Amino acid sequence: MAEKGTHGGGEAGFVEAKDGPDTPTTDSDIAADADPLTRTLSLGPPPDGGRDAWLAVLGTSLTGFTQFGLSNSFGVFQAYYERGPLAAYSPSAISWIGSMQMFLMFFCGLFLGRIFDRHGPHVLMIPGTACLVLSLMLTSGKRRAPAEQLTPVCTQYYQFLLAQGVLFGIGSTLLFHPSVAAPGQWFARRRARAMGCASLGSGLGGVVWPIVVRRLVVEIGFPWTMRALGFIALGVCAAACVCVRTRLPRKTPVPWSTVLAPMGEAPFALLTVGTCLVMWGMYMPFTFLATNASRLGASPDLSFYTLALLNAGSLGGRVVSMLGDKWGRFNTMAVSAVLSGVVLLAFWIPLNSVNAILAFAVVYGFVSGILISICFACVQQVATPKDVGRKVGLMWAIASFFSLSGPPINGAFIARFDGAAGYRYAGVFSGVVVLASTGFTVASKLKQDKRLFAVV
Known part of the structure; x- marks a missing residue:
């Protein structure tokens, strides 16, 4: 009988030899075994590296470059539409x-976590690519004879909401969840490093897209700009579909009656509340930085490029988040949440010049880049490889209501109060809720290890 080891929540180890203590388990034995858990155990611990593992990380980075990069660049569209x-x-x-x-x-x-567990990533990512590209094309334009000139398809608010909001969101979710869940099957000890590398794509996309969109709008107009973005997204997402692969065998999803069961686990529940508060406040500058820069007197070009600076700063933060494996992932998340909240309260509120908002963009981008990257590593830490898709999906589903309401709440402050006052109230709201998330992150950590300064 081979000894059964544990690693990362008891997921690693060896299966019992079928023909006696001296007979090794073969691949055919594993394939013939109908129990998914036994087949999972036969794989041993996550390899923390290797070609397939890093290809999965690359695929996650490519999807993030497109869908997360464009979402983080919405401030460019916000300013253009206003x-x-x-x-x-x-x-x-x-x-x-x-x-x-x-x-x-x-x-x-x-x-989607259930579909991912049962069918793998590609059944989601391929239609996701189609939806995302179609969204950008529909927001672009169509030809009208006989002038053969491209005119906007979307001219009314509801059309922009359906094409760039709803359809883009559907494409994004079909790409996002399988690509983010896949690296968790390949990494354990080096998970923060892997997720940090994976998140670099979204940071890089946030730098590239605002510059690309601004220059293309000036050179070729908005309709052709959106069409060009669609072609770029098609190529990048197709490459991502090729790269993303999973390690664990397919399994039957848990019954719907148990979907909310992880909320009964204190570390997961507390982390979920903390993440919800982060999502409620953290993205305010990503939406309103460009319009605030315009209010302070920045030129149209510079206003758009402030968002590129913000995302450039986040690239550095995403690199630093990789040190979460050494410092502790929950420690890193708590510290970065404190820094993000402090920067919003102490830096955003008194902004009164273009130079100050440029400095804010770099500093806030850095600290928020650490925060958003380490969130993914933390949720995977409180999950086992066999239920990582389920827990990731549940946590982000709950947090989605906060990401939905955060920007409109801040936008209501800006619309209600003239000039600087509206932006200041938005900074107060966002800074307070991000700071409040720290308490729940620390509580989740203490549920795992009672030592306050333990590396967790």
Whole structure:
């Protein structure tokens, strides 16, 4: 009898030899075994590296570059719409387009995690690519004879909401959840490093897309810009579909009656509350940084590029988040939440010059980049490889309601109070809720290890 070891919640080890103590288990024995748990155990602990593992990370980074990068760049579209086709609508109303993207991206994980566990990533990622590309194309334009000129398909608010909000959100969620869950099957000790590398794509996308969108709009107009984005997204997401692969065997999803069962686990429940508060406040600058820069007197070009600076700062933060394996993932999340909240309260509120908002963009991008990257590693830490898809999906589904309401709440502050006051109230709200998340993150950590300064 081979000894059964444990690693990462008891998922690693060896299966019992079928023909006696001296007979090794063969691949055919494993394949013939109908029990998914036994086959999972036969795989041993996550390898923490290797070609397939790092290809999965690359695939996650590519999907993040496209769907998360564009979502994080919505501030560019917010500023464009406020001055152009949706000028008659309030900032709060326009921000619903971006928040709808985030809501659907996170909420649908409650259902997609089950499909991922049963059928793998590609049954989700391929239609997700089609939906995302179609969303960008529908927001672009169509040809009208005989002039053969490209004119906007979307001219009304509801059309932008459906095309760029709902359809983009559906494509994003189909790409996001399988690609984020896959690396968790390959990494254990080096999970923060893997998720940090995976998140670099979304940070890089947040740098590239605002610059690309601004320059293309100036050079070729908005309709052709959106069509060009669609072609780029098609190539990048197709490559991601090739790269993302899973390690564990397919399994039957748990009954719907037990979907909420993980909320009975204190570490997971507390982390979920903390993540909800992070999502409620953290994304405010990603939506309203460009419009705030315009208010302070920045040129149109510079206003758009502030968002690129914000995401460039987040790249550095995402690299630092990889040290969560050494410092403790929950420690890193708690410290980065404190820093993000402090920067919002102490830096965003008194902004009164263009130079100050440029400095804010880099600093806040850095600390928030650590925070969003380490969230993914933390939720995978309180899950075992066999239920990581289920728990990731549940946590983000709950957090989606906070990501949906956060930007419109801040937009309502900006619309209700003239000038700097609205932006200051938005900073107060966002800073307070992000700071409050720290208490729940620390509580989740203490449920795992009573030592306050333990590396967890």
